[in-house]
Amino acid sequence: MKIIVDIFGGDNSPEALVKxxxxxxxxxxxxxxxxxxxxxxxxxxxxxxxxxxxKIEIIDAKDVxxxxxxxxxxxxxxxESSLVKALExxxxxxxxxxxxxxxxxxxxxTGGIFKVxxxxxxxxxxxxxxxxxxxxxxxxxIDCGANVDCRPEFLTQFALMGSxxxxxxxxxxxxxxxxxxxxxxxxxxxxxxxxxFKALKEMPINFVGNMEARDALTGNxxxxxxxxxxxxxxxxxxxxxxxxxxxxxxxxxxxxxSAKFGSLFMKKAFGKLKxxxxxxxxxxxxxxxxxxxxxxxHGGSNDIAIKAAVLQTVKMAExxxxxxxxxxxxRLQNNE
Amino acid sequence: MKIIVDIFGGDNSPEALVKxxxxxxxxxxxxxxxxxxxxxxxxxxxxxxxxxxxKIEIIDAKDVxxxxxxxxxxxxxxxESSLVKALExxxxxxxxxxxxxxxxxxxxxTGGIFKVxxxxxxxxxxxxxxxxxxxxxxxxxIDCGANVDCRPEFLTQFALMGSxxxxxxxxxxxxxxxxxxxxxxxxxxxxxxxxxFKALKEMPINFVGNMEARDALTGNxxxxxxxxxxxxxxxxxxxxxxxxxxxxxxxxxxxxxSAKFGSLFMKKAFGKLKxxxxxxxxxxxxxxxxxxxxxxxHGGSNDIAIKAAVLQTVKMAExxxxxxxxxxxxRLQNNE
Numbered sequence: 001m002k003i004i005v006d007i008f009g010g011d012n013s014p015e016a017l018v019k020x021x022x023x024x025x026x027x028x029x030x031x032x033x034x035x036x037x038x039x040x041x042x043x044x045x046x047x048x049x050x051x052x053x054x055k056i057e058i059i060d061a062k063d064v065x066x067x068x069x070x071x072x073x074x075x076x077x078x079x080e081s082s083l084v085k086a087l088e089x090x091x092x093x094x095x096x097x098x099x100x101x102x103x104x105x106x107x108x109x110t111g112g113i114f115k116v117x118x119x120x121x122x123x124x125x126x127x128x129x130x131x132x133x134x135x136x137x138x139x140x141x142i143d144c145g146a147n148v149d150c151r152p153e154f155l156t157q158f159a160l161m162g163s164x165x166x167x168x169x170x171x172x173x174x175x176x177x178x179x180x181x182x183x184x185x186x187x188x189x190x191x192x193x194x195x196x197f198k199a200l201k202e203m204p205i206n207f208v209g210n211m212e213a214r215d216a217l218t219g220n221x222x223x224x225x226x227x228x229x230x231x232x233x234x235x236x237x238x239x240x241x242x243x244x245x246x247x248x249x250x251x252x253x254x255x256x257x258s259a260k261f262g263s264l265f266m267k268k269a270f271g272k273l274k275x276x277x278x279x280x281x282x283x284x285x286x287x288x289x290x291x292x293x294x295x296x297x298h299g300g301s302n303d304i305a306i307k308a309a310v311l312q313t314v315k316m317a318e319x320x321x322x323x324x325x326x327x328x329x330x331r332l333q334n335n336e
Numbered sequence: 337m338k339i340i341v342d343i344f345g346g347d348n349s350p351e352a353l354v355k356x357x358x359x360x361x362x363x364x365x366x367x368x369x370x371x372x373x374x375x376x377x378x379x380x381x382x383x384x385x386x387x388x389x390x391k392i393e394i395i396d397a398k399d400v401x402x403x404x405x406x407x408x409x410x411x412x413x414x415x416e417s418s419l420v421k422a423l424e425x426x427x428x429x430x431x432x433x434x435x436x437x438x439x440x441x442x443x444x445x446t447g448g449i450f451k452v453x454x455x456x457x458x459x460x461x462x463x464x465x466x467x468x469x470x471x472x473x474x475x476x477x478i479d480c481g482a483n484v485d486c487r488p489e490f491l492t493q494f495a496l497m498g499s500x501x502x503x504x505x506x507x508x509x510x511x512x513x514x515x516x517x518x519x520x521x522x523x524x525x526x527x528x529x530x531x532x533f534k535a536l537k538e539m540p541i542n543f544v545g546n547m548e549a550r551d552a553l554t555g556n557x558x559x560x561x562x563x564x565x566x567x568x569x570x571x572x573x574x575x576x577x578x579x580x581x582x583x584x585x586x587x588x589x590x591x592x593x594s595a596k597f598g599s600l601f602m603k604k605a606f607g608k609l610k611x612x613x614x615x616x617x618x619x620x621x622x623x624x625x626x627x628x629x630x631x632x633x634h635g636g637s638n639d640i641a642i643k644a645a646v647l648q649t650v651k652m653a654e655x656x657x658x659x660x661x662x663x664x665x666x667r668l669q670n671n672e
Contacts (some may be wrong), residue, residue, distance in 0.1 A: 190565045213568070213572035227526075229518055233518070233569055238573050240550040240552055240574075241578055242577055242580075242581050249585070259605035262601025263602065264598065273588045
């Protein structure tokens with residue numbers, strides 16, 4: 001199993017990307033990594049860790065695409081960038097099963113479509129991060145920002161791709177799909193979701209109906225379907241609110257001497273909470289609907305997040321996610 | 337100052353509605369309340385509390401609109417309902433300055449438009465709840481569910497109405513308006529928000545640009561503008577996430593004996609946190625853009641929430657919110 005990692009473009013490049021990749025190889029002895037980026041810098045990083053040099057290949061790339069670059073332009077013109085070289089290798093080489101990048105989201109998505117190519121039956125590939133639920137489970141939110149203006153058929157495909165993903169990577173047999181709306185009643189929604197609701201009812205998936213955003217993280221759903229604008233608002237509101245509650249808690253504790261004393265006994269419990277909420281441990285967001293497995297790690301990913309993203313990519317490739325998405329979409333189109 | 341309260345239709349009707357109204361009158365000695373609903377039930381509730389009967393008027397209404405009723409139909413046909421009778425009195429009587437209802441949101445909004453009437457220059461009245469921020473302040477989210485499909489001009493009017501509200505009720509001189517989007521950069525957004533962005537730039541308000549949902553509660557904004565679908569998702573995600581973090585915290589504490597011991601010293605700090613996050617203390621969501629002051633309290637409001645909603649209604653009326661919205665919108669239209 002060979003995975004390609006875009007070592008540059010992240011906030012913690014190259015350190016976290018190299019270390020995370022090595023750590024993933026330690027966990028999976030059958031894993032080989034192709035590292036893309038400035039060869040000498042990568043070699044310097046590699047010196048820090050014990051590793052099997054025979055399992056690491058380096059593709060030299062001197063340029064880097066940053067968040068300041070215009071994505072479409074950068075993919076076209078920065079031919080020597082680590083991202084473009086990684087995408088080209090991912091596309092052309094059959095031995096490479098998937099890719100991880102912590103670079104500019106726009107560039108990774110644009111590059112995925114133009115360099116790797118979308119699956120023919122997929123109208124719009126989508127970003128599908130997985131969030132933690134109250135019950136200790138996982139819920140996939142699709143789309144989360146790749147497509148801010150959507151037609152109904154985009155969302156029905158998101159539902160199918162999200163279901164394939166949760167089945168392949170999390171082993172959920174019959175993923176429960178909810179449609180993000182303004183109420184649980186069948187008739188609630190806007191023009192877009194009302195159309196999507198009707199279509200999802202007819203599809204060979206476990207569609208459980210409209211979902212109110214209050215219930216997004218209850219664990220009652222495995223896949224949440226929405227357009228990329230709404231998904232982005234949902235994801236970022238959840239992140240922002242969790243951060244706000246934690247900071248209000250800290251303030252409340254610091255404002256009281258007895259609470260400060262009490263908190264000494266709670267370090268482990270607070271640590272566990274922080275851990276449970278830690279997005280880093282969940283890897284990255286898969287970009288579903290392109291011809292090969294791609295995972296977009298958070299720009300600020302540390303080595304733990306990169307390790308998780310690499311192992312997640314392995315799992316997606318092992319379970320033939322791309323083939324299963326193709327198969328399900330073809331079946332859907334033949335039924336129609 | 338006379339306020340009308342729809343005593344029925346809430347989850348805790350009539351108890352919480354009557355008690356909350358009486359408590360508001362205790363705080364504001366110049367306040368009179370018109371209570372609408374089953375006269376004998378209201379009289380029974382009133383017996384429980386010390387009150388000045390000369391300041392309370394009861395309008396008898398035997399019927400109730402529930403969440404199961406179709407809003408437009410219910411407003412047309414349930415003429416003896418507490419909501420319809422309250423709306424009619426609000427419309428026709430000059431001595432009544434504003435109204436509070438904890439009834440069906442759809443019915444309150446529909447009734448507000450059809451019975452009370454929208455301000456002529458307002459295309460779509462909007463629901464505008466206020467949320468707590470990290471810095472202990474308040475931020476108004478408009479629209480929050482009244483209009484799930486919006487044209488750009490609706491949102492520019494929301495921005496203006498939200499600004500008037502934060503100025504009138506919270507005394508903020510020059511409210512900072514953010515447009516809910518998928519990134520802070522000027523060009524980020526969907527078709528709708530890109531149009532709105534251009535229009536807001538030209539308007540006589542303090543428009544500070546696009547806002548990422550992660551920053552909704554940071555205290556960097558006073559008014560957040562979005563369509564009602566997005567606003568509803570943002571509000572409910574924030575509520576749901578706050579609840580999830582608290583329940584994860586509880587679970588982490590309960591799973592450790594030392595943390596459980598420590599938590600004994602933190603009761604006050606946890607209480608403060610719960611209090612700071614308590615939506616009940618913030619009253620209800622004003623329905624802005626109709627000809628009189630209307631506040632929609634949460635269906636599950638307790639007496640504290642009702643008291644807050646009544647006092648909020650008083651403040652909106654005292655500060656001539658409807659007149660100031662009219663003036664600002666007229667000015668905007670004359671400029672165009």
